[in-house]
Amino acid sequence: MTELDPVIHAQARLRVVVTLATLADGDRITFPRLQELLTMTAGNLSVHLRKLEDAGYVEIDKTHRGRTPTTLVRLSRRGRRAFEEYTENIRALLDPPAPRETR
Amino acid sequence: MTPDDEAAPLDAAEAMRLIREQQASTVQRLEPDPRVHYWPWGFAWLIGFGVYFLRFSPDGRTLVDMPAWLPLTLLFVLLAAAAVVFGVGSARAYRHVAGESAQRGRWYGTAWGLGFFSLSVVIGRVTDSLPPDLAGLLWSALSVGLTGALHMAGGAIWLDRTLFRLGVWLTAVNIVGVIAGPGWHALVVSVAGGGGLLVAGALARRRHG
Numbered sequence: 001m002t003e004l005d006p007v008i009h010a011q012a013r014l015r016v017v018v019t020l021a022t023l024a025d026g027d028r029i030t031f032p033r034l035q036e037l038l039t040m041t042a043g044n045l046s047v048h049l050r051k052l053e054d055a056g057y058v059e060i061d062k063t064h065r066g067r068t069p070t071t072l073v074r075l076s077r078r079g080r081r082a083f084e085e086y087t088e089n090i091r092a093l094l095d096p097p098a099p100r101e102t103r
Numbered sequence: 104m105t106p107d108d109e110a111a112p113l114d115a116a117e118a119m120r121l122i123r124e125q126q127a128s129t130v131q132r133l134e135p136d137p138r139v140h141y142w143p144w145g146f147a148w149l150i151g152f153g154v155y156f157l158r159f160s161p162d163g164r165t166l167v168d169m170p171a172w173l174p175l176t177l178l179f180v181l182l183a184a185a186a187v188v189f190g191v192g193s194a195r196a197y198r199h200v201a202g203e204s205a206q207r208g209r210w211y212g213t214a215w216g217l218g219f220f221s222l223s224v225v226i227g228r229v230t231d232s233l234p235p236d237l238a239g240l241l242w243s244a245l246s247v248g249l250t251g252a253l254h255m256a257g258g259a260i261w262l263d264r265t266l267f268r269l270g271v272w273l274t275a276v277n278i279v280g281v282i283a284g285p286g287w288h289a290l291v292v293s294v295a296g297g298g299g300l301l302v303a304g305a306l307a308r309r310r311h312g
Contacts, residue, residue: 009111011121018125022133026203033199037129072201087122093115 007055008086012040013048020058020075021083028061028072049073057082133200139192141269141304143185149297151178152243152289159239161286207260214256218249236285247277247292265310269303 008017019037023029029037035045052058057079061072075083112118155174157167190212197205222245230238251273258267276295280288 004111009118011110011112014112014118014121015125018122019129022126022129023200024202024204027200027205028202030199030201037132074202090115090118090122094119 004089005082005086007051007057008082012044013052014086016045016048016052017057017075017079017083017086020073021080023074025080026074028074031071031073034073052079055079055082132196134196136192137307137310138304140189141300141307143188144182145297145300145304147178147181147185147297148300149293151181152293152297154178155243156286156289156293159236159286159289161284163236164286211253211257211260215253218253219246222246222249240281240285240288243288243292244277244281247273247280247296251277265303265307269299272299272303 008014015038016034019034020029031042031045035042038045040048049058049060053060057076059074059076061074063070063072112121151174154169154177158165158169158171158174160166193208197208226238226241226245230241233241251270254270254273255267256270257263258265258270273296276291276299277288279295280291283291
């Protein structure tokens with residue numbers, strides 16, 4: 001069996017990564033909007049984002065929009081590639097490319 | 104954090120289902136309904152140019168009597184309303200998203216604004232030297248022409264087939280209308296142009312699901 005990326009292969013983080021991957025390449029989303037799209041609590045989302053950031057899959061910028069502090073989140077290039085690989089692996093599991101031998 | 108958050112999806116099929124569902128719901132919520140991009144303009148054109156045709160009909164006739172200022176005023180009010188619906192709709196969907204999409208949207212919006220500004224300066228400069236029916240034709244033909252070109256450009260920017268084809272259609276409709284002449288142009292743009300916008304909205308909606 002193909003090894004699945006353990007960072008992505010967890011229900012909550014998979015949803016986070018899918019949502020960020022759905023945005024156009026180079027787009028960043030604010031933390032509250034991401035939370036709204038995922039219907040997760042702020043604490044919960046923070047924990048998962050930190051794990052994704054530690055893996056280098058997500059970039060988190062704290063900036064200001066006018067005077068309000070804003071946290072912007074985006075999938076890094078590495079994260080996007082990891083997600084593509086993960087999806088390919090899942091596809092391969094569902095539909096094995098070459099039926100060589102069955103167990 | 105709930106304990107099952109860390110749990111892996113049960114199997115590959117479950118993971119695939121999760122990916123599909125989350126993708127669909129994100130798209131759905133970022134772009135609520137594509138008809139908001141097309142239908143306000145479609146109705147504005149259909150009604151606005153339609154009334155214009157009834158007042159300023161071919162060969163200088165008037166099919167329905169009404170004050171001369173009414174058709175253009177109505178058209179501009181309808182276009183302004185469409186612009187507001189369109190602007191609010193896109194801004195709401197894309198609120199809290201920053202980066203390249205927002206930048207594209209801003210520049211594309213600027214292209215529309217500056218394009219129409221430069222066009223109105225040019226036509227305003229020459230319109231007094233033209234007979235009224237030709238002046239009217241010049242205004243609407245150049246506006247529809249620019250709209251067609253910008254729709255094609257939008258299709259190129261977002262690789263959106265519906266938007267590009269709509270631009271080609273509007274350009275063709277405009278040329279046919281201009282060849283047909285003053286009066287007819289408004290009818291052609293109202294029915295084929297406005298109708299084209301409504302059809303494009305329905306097609307985009309179907310693709311969006």
